[in-house]
Amino acid sequence: YSQCLPSTGASPTSSTLVTSSTAISKSTSLSGTSTSTSTGAATCTPLPSSITLQADSKLNDLFTMFNGNKVTTKDQWLCRQAEMSTLLQQYELGTLPGPPATLTASLSGSTLTINCGDSGKSMSFTAAITYPSSGTAPYPAIIAFDGGSLPAPASVAMINFNCDDMAAQVSTSSRGQGKFYDLYGSGASAGAMTAWAWGVSRVIDALEITSSAKIDTTRIGVTGCSRNGKGAMVAGAFDNRIVLTLPQESGAGGSACWRISDYLKSQGANIQTAGEIIGEDPWFSSNFNNYVNQVPILPFDHHSLAALIAPRGLFVIDNNIDWLGPQSCFGCMTTARMAYQALGVTNNMGYSQIGAHAHCSFPSNQQSQLNAFVQQFLLGQSANTNIFQSDFTFSQSQWIDWTVPTLT
Numbered sequence: 001y002s003q004c005l006p007s008t009g010a011s012p013t014s015s016t017l018v019t020s021s022t023a024i025s026k027s028t029s030l031s032g033t034s035t036s037t038s039t040g041a042a043t044c045t046p047l048p049s050s051i052t053l054q055a056d057s058k059l060n061d062l063f064t065m066f067n068g069n070k071v072t073t074k075d076q077w078l079c080r081q082a083e084m085s086t087l088l089q090q091y092e093l094g095t096l097p098g099p100p101a102t103l104t105a106s107l108s109g110s111t112l113t114i115n116c117g118d119s120g121k122s123m124s125f126t127a128a129i130t131y132p133s134s135g136t137a138p139y140p141a142i143i144a145f146d147g148g149s150l151p152a153p154a155s156v157a158m159i160n161f162n163c164d165d166m167a168a169q170v171s172t173s174s175r176g177q178g179k180f181y182d183l184y185g186s187g188a189s190a191g192a193m194t195a196w197a198w199g200v201s202r203v204i205d206a207l208e209i210t211s212s213a214k215i216d217t218t219r220i221g222v223t224g225c226s227r228n229g230k231g232a233m234v235a236g237a238f239d240n241r242i243v244l245t246l247p248q249e250s251g252a253g254g255s256a257c258w259r260i261s262d263y264l265k266s267q268g269a270n271i272q273t274a275g276e277i278i279g280e281d282p283w284f285s286s287n288f289n290n291y292v293n294q295v296p297i298l299p300f301d302h303h304s305l306a307a308l309i310a311p312r313g314l315f316v317i318d319n320n321i322d323w324l325g326p327q328s329c330f331g332c333m334t335t336a337r338m339a340y341q342a343l344g345v346t347n348n349m350g351y352s353q354i355g356a357h358a359h360c361s362f363p364s365n366q367q368s369q370l371n372a373f374v375q376q377f378l379l380g381q382s383a384n385t386n387i388f389q390s391d392f393t394f395s396q397s398q399w400i401d402w403t404v405p406t407l408t
């Protein structure tokens, strides 16, 4: 992996940002949950410094704080999101660092170079922008993991994010390799998805200070398919500047819930589970290995991850492939949508599971649905995003033993 390159200063445009005051302020330690992505209105009770996990075979109550307090207001929801973010990092995804101490960016042609420095270390990475042939600058943009697998929408720029370059997903032996780890050390707890999410946030930091890139940073989406779809969901969850998250065929570790997938496996399904997935690639923190055979004690599931995105736009695109657990995905995302319902913005989240096509080949019968989300969240047009469909059913009474409040 290439060492970091100092900014040459020779680029046509070059900007500097001291990032300690940028928008990202998700808590990264168990004691730090008073920090949320909120406007500052919420004052949150921190998680206890020592946590005792208790088994819950149902999907965790989105609206009860870890300490048992009920969430009844939108401010308290911000605290609950911060708490769930901390717990997801602690037990599954690894710690998301804040912005690096220094970040500079330059644009050469349509390639953005981002230089990051922290604690005496530095690294540099690039993101290639493909501009649309229609629309007007500054353009909305979709950051696409390894280019993504969606047709580029009209009037929207596509920004390529190289996943392996930031955090390798070559096999479990590639853990700790990539530019994220050049900066934070190969022993960093962050799994590859957290590292990619951090990198996406740095692309947005860079776009914010590089006006010559002609990207409207208030209209940023993120996408990826399959393994990169899992990553897209994590990136959307961790940066509230992302206004539209488009995970595609993400399966286990993405739109599927660990608990439902374990159950379906016990019923004979050929479905990926937590116990299986950690043997494949370093997508999660190595700490997750301690929990994959006792999923019910996890204080979250992937409905919690998706709920970190609420109320921002989220359109979950799925296929019908057993290994990806489409029934688990539908149940999990039906539950996640309850966060949107509680916030009074149910239609900010959509779900579409349509099969009979190859993995990661976007079918034409999902196109108008994707268009609706792009219009609503990236193009500033209103569209009908009341889209929630699957070939499967979900037994709410089997998985949910809590109710959905109307948050005030």
Ligand code: MCU
Binding pocket: 225, 226, 227, 228, 249, 250, 251, 252, 272, 277, 280, 324
């Ligand atoms: C759906 O994402 C993964 C899946 O988790 C893996 O088990 C499988 O090997 O690869 C999928 C993928 O990324 O396909 C491109």
